[in-house]
Amino acid sequence: MNRSRLDLHGAPYFFVTPFFLLFAVFGFFPLVYTAWVSLRSWDLTGDAGFVGTANYQRLLADPDFWNAMLNTLGMFLLSTVPQLCFALVIAGLLNRPIRALMLFRLGVLAPIVTSVAAVAIVFGQLYGRDAGLVNGVLGLVGIGPIDWQAGKGSSWIAVASMVNWRWTGYNALIYLAAIQAIPRDLYEAAQLDGAGAVRQFRSITVPLIRPALIFTVVMSTIGGMQLFTEPLLFGQGDISGGSLRQFQTVAMYMFEQSFQNFDYGYGSAIAWMIFLLTVLAGVANALIARRLKGGI
Amino acid sequence: MRTTTRKALAATAVAASLVLTGCGGGETGESADGTITLTVKTFGQFGYDDLVAQYEASHPSVKVKQENIAKLADYTPKLQQWLTAGSGAGDVVALEEGILIKLMAKPDQFVNLLDHGAAALKGNFLDWKWQQALTPDGNKLIGLGTDIGAQGMCYRSDLFAKAGLPTDRAKVGALWPTWDGYLATGKQFAAANTGASFFDTAGTVYQNILMQQGDQTYFDRENTLIAATNPGVRKAWDQTVAMIGAGLSGKLQMWSPAWNAGFKQGSFATIPCPAWMLGQIKDQAGPENAGKWDVARVPGQGAVRGGSFLAVPAQSKHPKEAAELAKFLTSPQGQTAAFKAKNNFPSSPQAIDDPAVTGAVNEYFSDAPVGKIFGQSAKSLKPVYLGPDNQVVGDGIGDALTAIEQGKLGPDQAWTKAMNDAERAAGK
Numbered sequence: 001m002n003r004s005r006l007d008l009h010g011a012p013y014f015f016v017t018p019f020f021l022l023f024a025v026f027g028f029f030p031l032v033y034t035a036w037v038s039l040r041s042w043d044l045t046g047d048a049g050f051v052g053t054a055n056y057q058r059l060l061a062d063p064d065f066w067n068a069m070l071n072t073l074g075m076f077l078l079s080t081v082p083q084l085c086f087a088l089v090i091a092g093l094l095n096r097p098i099r100a101l102m103l104f105r106l107g108v109l110a111p112i113v114t115s116v117a118a119v120a121i122v123f124g125q126l127y128g129r130d131a132g133l134v135n136g137v138l139g140l141v142g143i144g145p146i147d148w149q150a151g152k153g154s155s156w157i158a159v160a161s162m163v164n165w166r167w168t169g170y171n172a173l174i175y176l177a178a179i180q181a182i183p184r185d186l187y188e189a190a191q192l193d194g195a196g197a198v199r200q201f202r203s204i205t206v207p208l209i210r211p212a213l214i215f216t217v218v219m220s221t222i223g224g225m226q227l228f229t230e231p232l233l234f235g236q237g238d239i240s241g242g243s244l245r246q247f248q249t250v251a252m253y254m255f256e257q258s259f260q261n262f263d264y265g266y267g268s269a270i271a272w273m274i275f276l277l278t279v280l281a282g283v284a285n286a287l288i289a290r291r292l293k294g295g296i
Numbered sequence: 297m298r299t300t301t302r303k304a305l306a307a308t309a310v311a312a313s314l315v316l317t318g319c320g321g322g323e324t325g326e327s328a329d330g331t332i333t334l335t336v337k338t339f340g341q342f343g344y345d346d347l348v349a350q351y352e353a354s355h356p357s358v359k360v361k362q363e364n365i366a367k368l369a370d371y372t373p374k375l376q377q378w379l380t381a382g383s384g385a386g387d388v389v390a391l392e393e394g395i396l397i398k399l400m401a402k403p404d405q406f407v408n409l410l411d412h413g414a415a416a417l418k419g420n421f422l423d424w425k426w427q428q429a430l431t432p433d434g435n436k437l438i439g440l441g442t443d444i445g446a447q448g449m450c451y452r453s454d455l456f457a458k459a460g461l462p463t464d465r466a467k468v469g470a471l472w473p474t475w476d477g478y479l480a481t482g483k484q485f486a487a488a489n490t491g492a493s494f495f496d497t498a499g500t501v502y503q504n505i506l507m508q509q510g511d512q513t514y515f516d517r518e519n520t521l522i523a524a525t526n527p528g529v530r531k532a533w534d535q536t537v538a539m540i541g542a543g544l545s546g547k548l549q550m551w552s553p554a555w556n557a558g559f560k561q562g563s564f565a566t567i568p569c570p571a572w573m574l575g576q577i578k579d580q581a582g583p584e585n586a587g588k589w590d591v592a593r594v595p596g597q598g599a600v601r602g603g604s605f606l607a608v609p610a611q612s613k614h615p616k617e618a619a620e621l622a623k624f625l626t627s628p629q630g631q632t633a634a635f636k637a638k639n640n641f642p643s644s645p646q647a648i649d650d651p652a653v654t655g656a657v658n659e660y661f662s663d664a665p666v667g668k669i670f671g672q673s674a675k676s677l678k679p680v681y682l683g684p685d686n687q688v689v690g691d692g693i694g695d696a697l698t699a700i701e702q703g704k705l706g707p708d709q710a711w712t713k714a715m716n717d718a719e720r721a722a723g724k
Contacts, residue, residue, distance in 0.1 A: 044376055044395070045402030062720075130554055130563075149549075150702035236552040240691065243698035244705070244713075259373060261688050261721075262398065 031275070038268035055269035065270065067245050068253040069277075071156070075231070075249065076224035078160035079167075084216060086168050091175035092201055105176070108169030119162055120233030127158045127234070149235060155247040162230045167223070171216045178212035179205055214289040221285060225278045226251050250274050332614050333359040334621055335386030337378075339371035340364075342390060342442065342604075343637030347630055351621060358617060361386075368392055378609070379405050385609040387618035388625070391439055392604050394687050396429060399438070401519075401684045403431055406438040407608040412619035414440065420628055424679030425643040429605050432517045432681075439605030440626040443640035445570035446670035447504065447599040448591040450577060452492075453662065455565040459488035465664060469593040475505050475535050478595040482544040485565060493546035496555060496564045498536050498701055499694040500601075504568050506532040507680055508596040514690070514718065515683030521722040523689060524715045533693070537707045540700055547701040556580050568594060570601045571641040571670050578660045591664040598677030603643060641670055648674060685722050692717035 038055055041048040059065055094105055111119070126133045127148040138144040148154045182205065190200050206213075228251040235241055239256045241248025248256075254274065258267025336344070348360045363386065365371040372395055378385035391399065399405065414437050418426055421441045429439035449472075453463040461484065462468055472478040482494040495501055506513055509528025516522050523529050539545065546564040548555040558564055559580035569577065569591065577589060606622040608615055624630055631642035632650045642648055648671040656667035696714035699705040705713065 044398045045405070046380055125553055128554055131557075147702055150704055236549055238549070240695060243695045243702060245695075262372075262376065 034268045034271050038272050040265045042265040044262035055266050059269050068248045068250045072249045074156050075159050078156050079163035080220040083164045083168050087171035090172040094176050095179050108172050111166045112170045116229045120230050123162045124234050149242050152246045159231045159234050174212050178209035182208045218285050221281045331357045333361055334618055335361045336388040337386045338364050338390040339368045341638045343634040347633050382611050387612040388606055388622050390604050391607050393602050396605050397682050398684045403436050403438050405610055407615045409437040420644050422643050427679040439607040441643035442604045444603035444643045445601040446641045446674035447568055447570050447594050448669045449594045450569040450591050451566040452562055453590045454588045455490055455492050458490045459485045465590050465592045472595040475595045483542055493564045494544035496546050496548045496567050498540050498545045498697045500568050502536040504599045505535055512681045519683050523718045545701055586660055587662050590662045594673055598673045600677055688721040689718040
């Protein structure tokens with residue numbers, strides 16, 4: 001009897017250990033080690049000892065960090081809000097009987113297959129100051145030429161457009177899957193009651209795919225906090241994100257401090273701050289989600 | 297059933313031990329027959345293959361292993377890991393100038409080459425190159441110079457002709473004995489309305505002017521920030537701002553696609569060019585522009601951008617032999633050979649005067665005698681003390697100049713911002 005008890009109670013733990021071991025080595029250890037480094041003064045020449053919370057105090061008073069935070073938030077809003085709205089509309093359209101449905105459904109996924117570096121380089125060219133396509137088109141209607149990298153707003157729009165282009169289709173497919181799980185008879189009943197397509201979408205589709213909506217918002221939040229490659233390549237690899245840090249994200253600022261200024265202690269403090277803020281955003285999301293769910 | 301469980305456990309344990317011991321393996325560097333192996337770590341292209349073969353032939357008891365990481369950006373963090381971990385750095389490491397300046401703050405990580413007879417070699421290096429790797433008290437030398445980014449002023453002779461300026465490189469050089477002369481020429485060029493700007497971006501011009509302003513820039517030898525009070529910094533800044541104000545800058549960010557395309561399209565007429573940039577210009581401008589580019593002297597007294605050193609980490613098991621190898625590779629003959637192999641411009645006056653270097657001409661640049669032009673520029677430069685936080689302060693000032701170019705800040709605002717940023721970067 002002992003044997004089978006061990007099997008029942010012990011075996012499952014053994015089967016899941018590989019994940020936890022890998023997580024311990026590649027997830028948990030770096031997390032803890034970064035926290036330890038963030039309490040020390042550590043630069044290229046080596047570890048100069050424990051400094052307590054000095055790195056964090058410096059961080060809270062660092063205007064460049066808060067500037068990066070503002071940029072991250074700005075680009076996050078400019079990318080997430082339009083992105084999810086468009087994705088919802090596209091999902092609604094893809095759910096209708098149209099010609100070559102499969103082609104369109106696969107088509108919206110194409111941007112996600114494209115390498116992010118390639119996207120950023122092509123968009124960087126489109127937003128070129130002297131010979132960029134965007135300025136060319138704007139020039140036809142008498143606007144411009146805009147130096148996209150020079151302004152905060154213009155650079156945010158440019159970076160957000162890359163993110164939107166890449167992720168809209170992905171979110172649309174998630175919504176589509178959720179929409180197809182909605183029972184058809186709800187729509188039929190609504191139709192009998194005289195509800196039009198827009199009314200059906202608003203009153204049936206959107207409320208019933210709420211879990212999918214919450215999931216995409218959480219994923220976008222995490223992605224938004226880690227925004228790095230697009231703004232970096234938009235600035236031609238300039239880690240400070242423009243002459244006045246117009247489009248430097250927090251991830252870029254962490255990289256700049258750690259691997260350009262070799263201030264590892266401070267860089268680690270920034271990394272932990274990003275982690276804490278991401279957790280905070282996640283908790284906020286969860287709370288809002290719970291209230292929304294309760295409201296159904 | 298029991299065996300299954302045990303197997304699962306064993307498998308997990310094996311997986312764990314694989315993961316945990318993934319990074320192991322040591323090097324002793326000494327084999328049974330008494331020959332030792334010296335590991336040389338470099339980045340980019342140092343051109344040491346022939347030299348290493350030569351050294352092994354004349355030192356039968358020494359084997360040299362070369363390890364190279366292509367990109368400096370990948371090499372630097374690795375180097376930091378090796379130094380922190382106390383192993384892995386090998387016996388001879390290449391240090392790029394920016395890193396060397398930082399590491400000078402903690403010279404204990406390297407063998408003092410003065411203990412290995414390096415003092416006698418002082419005359420083999422340009423004075424400023426020697427000083428860069430010497431601690432301020434003069435007691436410790438952590439590196440021996442390899443190459444330097446000696447600079448000339450590259451220019452488009454076709455655009456100069458269009459603007460009614462001389463095109464012959466001696467006459468062009470005579471236009472700008474000083475940076476004021478360069479500014480005056482630029483104004484003349486701009487007045488001719490060729491459609492091109494006079495130079496690509498203000499940052500590099502500023503850097504060149506700055507390095508000619510006395511023996512210190514942002515920091516004094518006690519590493520106190522003096523950027524705001526050093527008249528040299530202000531002079532370089534003012535002169536650069538005057539050039540931006542005169543509309544001479546093309547406002548092109550270095551390495552951007554527009555900057556690259558500018559070489560082919562002729563969107564700027566001059567660019568301060570280190571020796572290694574000639575290849576870049578040739579590639580970007582393409583064969584159709586052969587003979588349109590030329591090289592003249594740089595305004596003022598010499599100019600250099602970047603360069604490297606060889607050092608022996610304190611963790612080396614064979615410091616004496618490693619120092620000998622470093623001395624050999626950085627000798628005038630070694631530097632001449634590296635120049636022949638990969639065009640790395642030497643930091644040794646003897647090598648600079650070697651016929652192989654002085655006779656070097658560049659076909660693409662209208663057969664310009666680049667060896668002579670760059671050599672002159674390198675030899676007339678005076679030593680400048682930079683300080684470990686030089687780069688971050690310099691980056692801030694470069695960004696402020698870009699903000700002026702973009703019309704985002706006025707010159708006074710930009711100066712205040714640059715000085716505040718410098719204060720924060722240095723005072724952390």
